[in-house]
Amino acid sequence: MAYVLPPRLDTAAAPPLRLALKKLVEQAKPLAVDGSAVEQIGQACLQVLIAARAAAIAQGQPFALTAVSIPFADAAALAAVDLSAA
Template identity: 50%
Template sequence: MPIVLAPVLDTAAAAPLRLTLRAAIDTGQSIILDASAVERIGQACLQILAATEAAADLAGLDFRVVGASPAFADMATLAALDTLLAA
């Protein structure tokens, strides 16, 4: 079941996002994020997503972002985190 990302992923959303994704890694299951509702995402949350992608890779877990909204895709590309968009 995908984890649905909030529409606004700003600095205030970073800590809860980190906790959610850390718990998801700890389950040992694939990490699938639904980014279709994201309207705004800041650097802190992009860094958390990149770190989660790296942690999932180290743990041998599948990590995918599905349904990336245009805002999510634009910011990921701008931050040179195109790997978040690879399906």
């Protein structure tokens, strides 16, 4: 089941996002994240997502970004961050 990212991912949303992703990563299962609802995302949450992806991969679990919204894709492209690459 994909974890659906909330629409607003500003700095204030980063701590709860980190906790949620940390919990998911700790389950040591393939992690799927759905970014289709994201309307706004900043550096703080991008960092958390990069770290979550790294943590999942370090555990040998795939990290899949199943869908992204345009604002999300836009921000990721702007920051030259690729969360979708295997």
